[in-house]
Amino acid sequence: MLISYQIFFGISNSFLAKIWSILKGIKLARAKGFQQLWIESDSSTVVSFFHHRLIPWFALQEWNHFLNYLNAIEWKISHCYREANLVVDFLAKEAAKTGTSFDDVSLSLCIRHELVIDKAGILALDF
Template identity: 40%
Template sequence: MDGWWKLNCDGSSLGNLGNAGASGFVRDSNYQIVSIYSSFLGIALSFQAEFQALIERIERAREMNFESLWIECDSGAVVLMVQRGLVPWFVWQRRSSLISYLRGISWKITHCYREANPIVDILAQKVAKKEASSSNVAWPPKVLEFLAEDAMGRLRFRFY
């Protein structure tokens, strides 16, 4: 969609109370990545990592002055809570600082399956293992493959 920026985010916890990482990136309407970030969160649950990844990416979108934002997250629980206006205690203060920004822009949040979010999934796991945040992310070979597929408009499917 022209004029819209697409934000993908993911959180990962190794052991679901273990080293946690968050990652995300923003693309323009031509599928070009304009911002990427991975952060080590310390010890956390998977749900905490997912929600913190979302908040970090929205903070970054605010810094970049995006006015139309489509957020895509593979955590159905996070998406549902945001759509209902519910916020867990551990991000309450950070989310409160974003309210005026979100009220002043066009935005939406949607759920996607993990298969549609592989780049940030890999990066979140990588930062949790490495225990170091980075805004200059080196692309693992598998991520480069996914980026090329995305640029071609290739779809990913989930089969049961």
């Protein structure tokens, strides 16, 4: 993971939040000049929408701004279960708890530890 961000949406639903979060990630990747991009979402519905290019009307204009960039790079979007997405879960909770948005979040030591575990493919179970 090269960048992390959190977005405060206020009162919203998870579908809207996930769509806008993905678009924000694409925007940040473009700004940083990334030539490869792998987007993971715990919403299979949202992933399916992007795979089939069924971008909701409220996000279509933003999506169209990214098409030239996405067509010029190697990118993919895939589904992952929420339990495998600990960092996203942490950042979403922080945004909801603090009411703040940040483009480049410094991750705490406990989250960095979770990334190391994730990269190693170790399954962490909480009982």
